Amino acid sequence: MSRIRPFINNELIKVLxxxxxxxxxxxxxxxxxxxxxxxxxxxQFISYNFEQMKYAHLLDAQVLYDDLQERISHIDGEAYLFFDEIQEVEQWERCINSCRVDFDCDIYVTGSNAHLLSSELATYLAGRYVEFDIYPFSFAEFLDALAQSGNPMSETEAFRKYVMLGGMPFLSRMVDDEDSSLQYLNDIYSSVVLKDIIARNNIRDVDLLERIIMYVLANVGHTFSGNTIAKYFKSEGRSVSRETVLNYVNACCDAFLLYKVKREDLVGKKILSVNEKYYVVDHALREAVYGYNERDIDQTLENIVYMELLRRGYTVTIGKAGQQEIDFVAAKNKQKIYVQVTYLLASEETAQREFGAFQPIADNFPRYVVSMDEFDMSRNGIKHKNIRDFLLMKSYE
Known part of the structure; x- marks a missing residue:
């Protein structure tokens, strides 16, 4: 709300x-x-949720515009228009643009498809909209939700629940029922795959899509390419092209299920074109669909930290400096932070590896090593943080 509030009663279209x-x-x-x-x-409010059957007859831009024109004519003063899941409306962008021009109104839009929204907003509404990314709950929000639901618990226990259940808002009411929570996450995953990925992209080979998603979930936080996945399937006796793999993965990114993170050469100051990493929008979806979050705790913690950096408005890349790789280079407002994530600094060798990753970096931006360790092991100007403390920090700069 703090980000959205300055734009309320503003002529820009607010897109969530x-x-x-x-x-x-x-x-x-x-x-x-x-x-x-x-x-x-x-x-003065006019609201539509295009996932509801009662609005099924309005999934055409002209029909929707005519309905709006009739309803707005009965409003005394400015109209406030709310369109939920707007991508369901055919040529919705033309209707929204006409509303902006024709009516005295303040417009709010939500959508669940990045490609659909970005391409059509850019075409029709360039410079006339402001976009806000809505993510599942952070750990701090998860704690607040637990407290408000009358189920407060220690930070340690709450973090264990967060690792298992993730941040989907509804689940903060169900923290004591892990089986039902995982079933809920499974159902969300199935509906997104079916509705936002398969149907919207006319994907015919559903089995291949699901196998590709499982491969990505298994390798969250590991670098790989489309060729890597294609070779994997070839070794399994199934031929699939690199282009098909990338198209399917990009469809998952458009549905906000997966996030792609590019690698950055910190010495050469350029983005590398091979071997990106992928993370899932909510780490608990991985637990529900693939499993092994506690076994792959290092990948889970990395996923949690990545999504936290996105929530805070950072642009995130993976840093490569010579032979060293830094998990996250997070940039915002010409400032940077560098973050290494590991499960435990269980030995001096591990500590030297994690802290030593920053050695090739010449600038003085903050550097963090984040782990589950309870004791502060900061050294050489590099801050060590327990992951709970890191997630609850007000600022990283």
Whole structure:
């Protein structure tokens, strides 16, 4: 809300994007509450949720525009328009642009497809919209939700729950029922794969898609390329092209299920074109669909830290400096932080490896090693943080 608030009652179209069930509809409700507190009347609101059957007849831009024109004609004063899951409307961008031009209105839009929104917003609404990414709960938000639900617990126990259940908002009410929580996550995964990936991209080979997703989930936080996956399937006796693999993975990224992170040469100051890493929007989806989050705890912690950096508005790459690789280079407002994530600094050799990764870096931006260790092992100007403390820090700069 702190990011959205300055744009309320502003002529720019407010676009909220993100994974299904991550809280976009709730954000629209919070915006309405904010407007009411400012003196706006409820009868000035016009809302549509295009996943509801009662709006099925409005999934065409012209029909929707005609309905809006009729409803707005009965409003005294400015109209506030809320469109939830707008990508379901055919040529929706033309309708939204006409509303902006034709009516005295303030417009809020949510959507669950990055490609659909970015390409069509850029075409019709360039310079006339502001976009906000909505993510599942951070650990701090998870703690707040537990407290508000009357289920407070220690940070240590809450983090164990967070590793298992993740940050999908609904699950903060179900922390004591892990089986039902994982079933809920499985159902979300299935609906996103079916609706936002298979149907929207006309994918015919569903089995191949699911196998590719499983490969990516198994290798969260590991570098690989489209060729790597294609060779893996070839070794399994199944021929698939690199282009098909990349198309399927990109469809998952468009649905906000996966996030691709490029590698950056910190010495040559350039983005490398091979061997990206991928992370999943919520680490608990990996547990529900693939399993092994506790076994692969290093990958899980890395996923959690990556999503936290995104929530805080950082642009994130993987740093490569000579033979050394740094898990995350996070940039914002011409500032940077460098972050190494590991499970435990169990030996001096491990500590030297993790802290030593920063050695080739010449600048003085903050450097962090993040782990599950309870004792502070900071050295040589490099800060060591327990992951819970790192996630709850107000600022990293």
């Amino acid at each position: 994007t993100g994974f299904r069930r991550s809280g976009k509809s709730v954000m629209l409700d919070l915006i309405k509450q904010e407007l009411i507190a400012q003196g706006v009347r409820r009868d």
